[in-house]
Amino acid sequence: MATLIIKDLHAEVEGKEILKGVNLTLNGGETHAIMGPNGTGKSTLASVIMGHPRFTVTKGSITLDGENVLEMETDERARAGLFLAMQSPAEVPGVTNSDFIKTAMNARLKDDEKLSLFKFIRAYDKAVQELKMNEDLPHRYLNEGFSGGEKKRNEILQMKMLKPKIAILDEIDSGLDIDALKIVGENVTSMKGNDLGLLLITHYQRLLDYIHAEHVHVMMKGQIVRSGGVELMQKIDDQGYDWLKEELGIDDERVLHEEEERIILGSCATKEALEKK
Amino acid sequence: MNLTRIPKTLQPFINTLPNVIIIEQGKIIHSQLSESFEKLTFHDHVIGLPTMPTEELEQMGKLNQSLMNSTLTLELSTSARLQEPLYVIYISLDKDLTQRTTLHLNASSQLTVIEYLYAANDATMHLFSDIKLSEFAQLNHIAINHITSSNALTVNRLYDIKEGAQLDQANVLFSNALTHQANHVLLNGRAAHATSKTIGIANKTQEMIIKTVIEHYAEQSEGYIEHYGIASDQSTLMFEGVGKIHKNMRRSIAKQKNKGVVIGANARLDANPLLLIDEYDVEAGHGAAIGRIDELQLYYLMSRGLSLPEAERLIINGFLAPFSAMIESEPLKETLQTLLNEKL
Numbered sequence A: 001m002a003t004l005i006i007k008d009l010h011a012e013v014e015g016k017e018i019l020k021g022v023n024l025t026l027n028g029g030e031t032h033a034i035m036g037p038n039g040t041g042k043s044t045l046a047s048v049i050m051g052h053p054r055f056t057v058t059k060g061s062i063t064l065d066g067e068n069v070l071e072m073e074t075d076e077r078a079r080a081g082l083f084l085a086m087q088s089p090a091e092v093p094g095v096t097n098s099d100f101i102k103t104a105m106n107a108r109l110k111d112d113e114k115l116s117l118f119k120f121i122r123a124y125d126k127a128v129q130e131l132k133m134n135e136d137l138p139h140r141y142l143n144e145g146f147s148g149g150e151k152k153r154n155e156i157l158q159m160k161m162l163k164p165k166i167a168i169l170d171e172i173d174s175g176l177d178i179d180a181l182k183i184v185g186e187n188v189t190s191m192k193g194n195d196l197g198l199l200l201i202t203h204y205q206r207l208l209d210y211i212h213a214e215h216v217h218v219m220m221k222g223q224i225v226r227s228g229g230v231e232l233m234q235k236i237d238d239q240g241y242d243w244l245k246e247e248l249g250i251d252d253e254r255v256l257h258e259e260e261e262r263i264i265l266g267s268c269a270t271k272e273a274l275e276k277k
Numbered sequence B: 001m002n003l004t005r006i007p008k009t010l011q012p013f014i015n016t017l018p019n020v021i022i023i024e025q026g027k028i029i030h031s032q033l034s035e036s037f038e039k040l041t042f043h044d045h046v047i048g049l050p051t052m053p054t055e056e057l058e059q060m061g062k063l064n065q066s067l068m069n070s071t072l073t074l075e076l077s078t079s080a081r082l083q084e085p086l087y088v089i090y091i092s093l094d095k096d097l098t099q100r101t102t103l104h105l106n107a108s109s110q111l112t113v114i115e116y117l118y119a120a121n122d123a124t125m126h127l128f129s130d131i132k133l134s135e136f137a138q139l140n141h142i143a144i145n146h147i148t149s150s151n152a153l154t155v156n157r158l159y160d161i162k163e164g165a166q167l168d169q170a171n172v173l174f175s176n177a178l179t180h181q182a183n184h185v186l187l188n189g190r191a192a193h194a195t196s197k198t199i200g201i202a203n204k205t206q207e208m209i210i211k212t213v214i215e216h217y218a219e220q221s222e223g224y225i226e227h228y229g230i231a232s233d234q235s236t237l238m239f240e241g242v243g244k245i246h247k248n249m250r251r252s253i254a255k256q257k258n259k260g261v262v263i264g265a266n267a268r269l270d271a272n273p274l275l276l277i278d279e280y281d282v283e284a285g286h287g288a289a290i291g292r293i294d295e296l297q298l299y300y301l302m303s304r305g306l307s308l309p310e311a312e313r314l315i316i317n318g319f320l321a322p323f324s325a326m327i328e329s330e331p332l333k334e335t336l337q338t339l340l341n342e343k344l
């Protein structure tokens, strides 16, 4: 059983602090949900756990079964058992879904135990069917031209194939219609057991109708400001965040305020324009 | 087939090709074509040059004419539509090669030609092709260069595309030579259509210059240029794409895309997309994305456990995908994949 421990985590992007002391312990077999208004640092937390290149950790620690995660490269984290279903996964033209996932699976295996093509195809086809995805999926390029819902399902497909110890699903429910939500929910639930530790990032209680969670956390201003059980999510679903902000004495729950955000986005846009040249 | 003159590296796929003409140093040493190819005539006699649109091409043509030591002429009859691809293999082992290829598709005919040039000697090579598509003809033309020596390769092609005819042209440059490729397409009839794609992979101290010109001499003509490239070590790779729409050629489309990856600090990759447009009622555009491999793509692949080199390899191999997709032969696709990985 795996344990992910996050202690006093601080992280910044382009010199701006986004995470301001996050504490969280996630054990295998548990499911936690993180909620919180837009721009409060939820995706940033997920990205930092996975080792996204644009963020810098300035303080605190992340360990997986006692190993220092922050010292690992992104691929080492993945091979150690971490998985992140991204809020907006990248598109990679020219790389087919099946080549990608086969390479990813083999990356975890020793040379003498590499997957046979036959075994791989059988497992892949099964997962595609269970997620009710299109049959042409293996030959399509990774996420290129995928609809929002297709991208989300493709993230779960990868999770099914890679069998992580700790999985973070960032807004896996956004962009899914009701039927798709049910399918994704059932597939994730079927992976649960004594071992898998799940961290769901979501805005809506509805997701928990399909994937049961025992622990609920609320993020504001780059911190977890309140933790509880499902009743906490119920209350937010009914009443929104105002009561909590009032209790906590928070005016603006976002990490960055508007002017700050504009500056960062501005410099980013210029940089992109320069890179394009 | 007598394979004694065919280099070992080619044997795995040459054996499997269904319709093939093999030319070694100016002589057709082997040809095997199914019955459906009876509408295609070919021979290795010399024929004259057409008028050239530019001074530069004129000179190249003359030079080629005077040094020419290998020729191939192909002609497809009116309305003959061949579904199976034709493979033409040029092999150059000992001497300089100055190749002249002429291809004429008569009206409403259709053909896929895959040319494969293999050269292993230290000689220079000059290829000149003169290709004509009559009204409503359709040509898929794929040219692969596989040159192991580091000498010079010059390729010039002139395409004359008539009304309603359609050209899909692709070039895969796996050459170690100093390479200059220039494709010049003339859209000479209403609704003529041309797509020209090239992928160049330059390494060591290699210099590769890839030029594609599409000139619109007719209304509603469409030209699309795509350049892909990878430059590593101390190499230089240059893309020059020119879309030129002449006056009154209304409702024409000229577009181009340049995409390149530079590996290491000492390689150079430049794209100079150019649009010369003398008419208002057209659609035109160009884009260039040159730089390192996209950081977020790498992060995504690595987040699934691929190491950095594996992730890079997969993304770079992806550049070849639109080219592989044009080729039916699986063994040939595999050969290309191997060549790409050898060069990186």
Ligand SMILES: Nc1ncnc2c1ncn2[C@@H]1O[C@H](COP(=O)(O)OP(=O)(O)OP(=O)(O)O)[C@@H](O)[C@H]1O
Pocket: A013, A014, A018, A036, A037, A038, A039, A040, A041, A042, A043, A044, A045, A054, A087, A255, A256, A261, A264, A265, A268
């Ligand atoms: N790469 C980046 N460059 C600049 N600013 C960033 C970057 N990533 C995140 N931010 C900023 O950090 C803040 C927190 O963003 P984050 O994506 O973590 O929010 P979130 O809680 O996931 O919001 P949402 O619910 O809308 O998904 C935002 O103000 C955002 O603009």
Ligand SMILES: [Mg+2]
Pocket: A042, A043, A044, A087, A170, A171
């Ligand atoms: Mg988010």
